[in-house]
Amino acid sequence: EIQMTQSPSSLSASVGDSVTFTCRASQSIGIYLNWYQQKPGKAPNLLIYIASHLQSGVPSRFSGSGSGTDFTLTINNLQPEDFATYYCQQTYTIPWTFGQGTKVQIK
Amino acid sequence: EVQLVETGGGLVQPGGSLGLSCAASGFTVSAYDMSWVRQAPGKGLEWVSVIYAGATTNYRDSVKGRFIISRDHSKNTLFLQMNSVRAEDTAVYYCARASRGCMGSGGCLGLWGQGTQVSVSS
Secondary structure, X not given: OOOEEEEXXXXXXXXXXXXXXXXXXXXXXXXXXXXXXXXXOOOXXXXXXXXXXXXXXXXXXXXXXEEOOEEEEEEOOOOHHHOOEEEEEEOOOOOOEEOOOEEEEEO | OOEEEEEOOEEEOOOOOEEEEEEEEOOOHHHOOEXXXXXOOOOOEEEEEEEOOOOOEEEOHHHOOOEEEEEEOOOOEEXXXXXXXXXXXXXXXXXXXXXXXXXXXXXXXXEEOOOEEEEEOO
């Protein structure tokens, strides 16, 4: 099973900031990496698929990059609605696995 | 409206069975790769099972032989039959639809239901 490790586990930021967090796979996964946002009590929402493709309807302040084992999600000009938990997911091989999440909190 | 609605969650005793349903509207379930994903209380996301458009299925090891994923084209519904449940199966269970353009993996989950709570306890 491929292990996905996200860092940091949490971070504090202010509205208008740019934040970047990372996801590392325990083995190469090519570009089979997705990012989700989840708010408390809600289902996850797909933001980025195949490492860098923006899901339809997702604001352009979200961007993803990386390949192999190291990936990043960047949020520019952080908005109040962006405070949430973010999960990466590999779909290179079954079982698809998620990282443990990065919680973005208001500073 | 394109949406997924899960039902069937509840309290079940260890060793018991429970069936979850996920009714789809606005699209045809059998035309997409469909997954179940769960989230234990206060924990992260865990993929459980997938049924591909071609009807092939896959499971995570911890549920293999206990859970069965299926679909009914006439009802446009996805199912998860949970047998021999354990305390560690306690979670919110989400059904999710894969997005197109996922380079064939079927795991880019672009549409989710609201989730249904399953609690395993005596």
